[in-house]
Amino acid sequence: ECPGTGSAQAGRAAACQGCPNQGLCAAGAAGPDPAEAAELRARLRAVRHTVLVLSGKGGVGKSTFSALLAHGLAADETKQVALLDIDICGPSIPKIMGLEGEQVHQSGSGWSPVYVEENLGVMSVGFLLSSPDDAVIWRGPKKNGLIKQFLRDVDWGEVDYLIVDTPPGTSDEHLSIVQYLSATHIDGAVIVTTPQEVSLQDVRKEINFCRKVKLPIIGVVENMSGFVCPKCKNESQIFPPTTGGAEKMCQNLNVSLLGKVPLDPQIGKSCDRGQSFLAEAPESPATLSYRNIIQRIQEYCEQHHFQEEKIM
Amino acid sequence: TLAERTNLAGVRHILLVLSGKGGVGKSTISTELALALRNAGKRVGILDVDLCGPSIPRMLRAQDSAVHQCDSGWVPVFVGQDEAIALMSIGFLLERPDDAVVWRGPKKNALIKQFVTDVAWGDLDFLIVDTPPGTSDEHISTVEALRPYQLLGAILVTTPQ
Numbered sequence: 517e518c519p520g521t522g523s524a525q526a527g528r529a530a531a532c533q534g535c536p537n538q539g540l541c542a543a544g545a546a547g548p549d550p551a552e553a554a555e556l557r558a559r560l561r562a563v564r565h566t567v568l569v570l571s572g573k574g575g576v577g578k579s580t581f582s583a584l585l586a587h588g589l590a591a592d593e594t595k596q597v598a599l600l601d602i603d604i605c606g607p608s609i610p611k612i613m614g615l616e617g618e619q620v621h622q623s624g625s626g627w628s629p630v631y632v633e634e635n636l637g638v639m640s641v642g643f644l645l646s647s648p649d650d651a652v653i654w655r656g657p658k659k660n661g662l663i664k665q666f667l668r669d670v671d672w673g674e675v676d677y678l679i680v681d682t683p684p685g686t687s688d689e690h691l692s693i694v695q696y697l698s699a700t701h702i703d704g705a706v707i708v709t710t711p712q713e714v715s716l717q718d719v720r721k722e723i724n725f726c727r728k729v730k731l732p733i734i735g736v737v738e739n740m741s742g743f744v745c746p747k748c749k750n751e752s753q754i755f756p757p758t759t760g761g762a763e764k765m766c767q768n769l770n771v772s773l774l775g776k777v778p779l780d781p782q783i784g785k786s787c788d789r790g791q792s793f794l795a796e797a798p799e800s801p802a803t804l805s806y807r808n809i810i811q812r813i814q815e816y817c818e819q820h821h822f823q824e825e826k827i828m
Numbered sequence: 829t830l831a832e833r834t835n836l837a838g839v840r841h842i843l844l845v846l847s848g849k850g851g852v853g854k855s856t857i858s859t860e861l862a863l864a865l866r867n868a869g870k871r872v873g874i875l876d877v878d879l880c881g882p883s884i885p886r887m888l889r890a891q892d893s894a895v896h897q898c899d900s901g902w903v904p905v906f907v908g909q910d911e912a913i914a915l916m917s918i919g920f921l922l923e924r925p926d927d928a929v930v931w932r933g934p935k936k937n938a939l940i941k942q943f944v945t946d947v948a949w950g951d952l953d954f955l956i957v958d959t960p961p962g963t964s965d966e967h968i969s970t971v972e973a974l975r976p977y978q979l980l981g982a983i984l985v986t987t988p989q
Contacts (some may be wrong), residue, residue, distance in 0.1 A: 574850010
């Protein structure tokens with residue numbers, strides 16, 4: 517008999533052997549120890565909103581979206597934005613933010629994030645590598661250790677929005693970030709996908725993961741959703757939504773579809789050059805989509821905060 | 829063990845399909861490569877070690893298949909038009925296709941080792957190993973488990989950007 521996923525015996529009871537959830541329950545039961553949790557809470561106390569950017573699938577645009585979300589939120593100079601890249605094997609954020617070659621500095625109060633703007637700070641394992649081609653070939657436990665260090669030792673200061681970019685999958689990095697951030701509070705997850713079933717298949721698992729670890733889902737973003745030719749203006753479906761795309765999936769799973777972003781070759785170019793696509797192509801339909809989505813995320817966070825304050 | 833010596837003993841060439849990056853087409857290429865080799869009359873198998881996002885079963889229309897045991901271990905699922913491509917994937921072990929495999933490294937490593945040594949591949953000209961993005965547990969464990977055997981090499985997949 518299952519002892520219950522919330523119980524102290526979760527993952528450890530005899531009945532847990534062979535249960536597909538065992539690892540998750542056991543991992544949850546062995547979260548950060550109280551001293552560590554207190555340390556993390558102290559460090560993250562001045563963070564008002566935290567948004568995780570997830571996907572079961574690789575290459576759908578998580579890092580691109582995380583970067584643009586950060587840029588979009590930081591356009592308001594009164595807001596302090598932090599972007600944390602925990603994709604340890606494939607950290608894309610330094611390049612996308614135009615920060616390749618930057619190093620992390622230590623100060624009395626911890627590691628300093630690298631600032632793109634005065635109000636936009638970035639941290640990534642990419643900054644710790646001596647050469648961008650160095651492979652980080654680490655097993656889970658070592659990756660978890662670095663993620664904990666990022667959260668504990670980076671001096672973020674006062675932050676209105678902490679955006680966390682993740683690698684694809686549902687493994688060590690994802691479990692760890694949820695566990696370590698339980699010391700503070702996560703507003704929710706934005707899940708990125710592309711329209712085809714091969715992506716949705718993995719994204720449903722991610723939605724499942726969020727539900728298992730009780731991570732609220734702010735909504736789903738469908739990237740690479742159609743392509744309008746700049747010459748003939750015809751629209752094509754480069755990745756046809758053979759099973760109804762994100763829209764159908766969101767209906768079926770009762771999650772919000774935050775928006776669809778069309779393919780624009782300028783997006784990839786801006787990322788490669790480390791420039792903000794929103795600034796470089798303000799007239800693109802993709803920019804309009806991104807801005808709408810960013811606004812919806814902002815509204816979700818502000819409303820959430822307001823409700824929390826009401827409860828308190 | 830005897831099983832370790834026999835289960836991959838009949839496999840002539842083992843090919844890894846890798847990329848640091850996700851979403852570049854590793855599983856697509858692995859599938860097309862398998863189909864093309866099969867078309868050329870070769871005996872082919874695919875080992876899908878992407879535990880979090882196993883794509884191969886759907887690509888070969890085998891998402892509803894189940895795996896059986898025999899004396900030498902697990903029997904692969906036979907897919908493709910002539911049902912002659914041997915496939916093993918965690919996709920076949922999930923109770924529900926939307927179940928997330930939320931495992932930390934050590935549990936993933938254990939399953940990969942099993943996939944390498946306990947699947948009764950039989951005689952194959954090519955075993956294609958499809959991997960998840962990254963350079964972590966799955967990759968380290970797969971290479972370590974395959975080390976005693978004849979690894980032909982790795983194909984790296986990328987996109988232009």
